[in-house]
Amino acid sequence: MMDLSGYFMLRLVLLGRPGAGKGTQSEFISESFNTPKLVMSGLLKEEVNEGSSLGEIIRSYMEEGKLVPDKIVYQVLQKNIMEVVGKGFILDGFPRNLKQAEWLDNFLKSNEIELSAAIYFDVDELTVLRRIMGRLICESCGRAYNIFYDPPLDIRKCECGGKLYQRKDDCYEKILRRLNIFNEETLSLVEYYKRKGLLLSIDASKDIKTVKEETFSTISALLS
Numbered sequence: 466m467m468d469l470s471g472y473f474m475l476r477l478v479l480l481g482r483p484g485a486g487k488g489t490q491s492e493f494i495s496e497s498f499n500t501p502k503l504v505m506s507g508l509l510k511e512e513v514n515e516g517s518s519l520g521e522i523i524r525s526y527m528e529e530g531k532l533v534p535d536k537i538v539y540q541v542l543q544k545n546i547m548e549v550v551g552k553g554f555i556l557d558g559f560p561r562n563l564k565q566a567e568w569l570d571n572f573l574k575s576n577e578i579e580l581s582a583a584i585y586f587d588v589d590e591l592t593v594l595r596r597i598m599g600r601l602i603c604e605s606c607g608r609a610y611n612i613f614y615d616p617p618l619d620i621r622k623c624e625c626g627g628k629l630y631q632r633k634d635d636c637y638e639k640i641l642r643r644l645n646i647f648n649e650e651t652l653s654l655v656e657y658y659k660r661k662g663l664l665l666s667i668d669a670s671k672d673i674k675t676v677k678e679e680t681f682s683t684i685s686a687l688l689s
């Protein structure tokens with residue numbers, strides 16, 4: 466794909482339920498449109514690894530299994546956005562609620578930066594359950610299967626002979642908890658960005674390739 470960053474900068478917010486494929490699609494967008502991707506959880510971990518004083522504070526929250534306070538999240542994000550500001554950005558995992566979205570608006574506004582769009586990867590809860598609960602991973606080679614969409618020939622083992630297992634986080638209770646948090650806190654952002662005229666909705670219940678094509682044509686339309 467042509468490098469368009471010279472005359473148009475993409476500044477995206479990505480929204481979607483867990484299991485919507487947001488992370489995968491953000492990789493595709495980042496690569497093809499030459500735009501840095503800022504994954505909130507990754508930024509916090511990086512800060513911890515750098516061992517800065519801010520990183521030490523974050524580490525202490527993480528070690529206690531607590532949520533990192535917004536004030537600290539904002540500092541990390543602010544620093545990272547300003548580092549890539551000339552290249553645009555793709556925000557993944559932020560904002561998660563209305564308060565954070567309002568903070569982002571104010572921060573961008575005070576730096577005369579405008580969002581290009583908020584892309585919502587729309588997928589229903591049942592599809593999310595199938596995708597996540599159906600996941601089986603090979604102990605030896607790491608290959609991921611899905612018992613509904615991409616089943617192994619033998620449900621007990623991978624083609625390589627390795628044992629298959631389900632990740633602890635892929636159980637019903639944990640998925641449900643994440644879905645509930647999304648519904649209670651993040652779903653309202655869809656309406657929020659719609660009101661601002663920034664929302665682009667993608668049907669994310671389709672397969673990865675189709676979603677990728679839809680996403681790319683939506684973004685290309687933004688650029689033209």
Ligand SMILES: [Zn+2]
Pocket residue numbers: 603604605606607608623624625626627
């Ligand atoms: Zn294997």
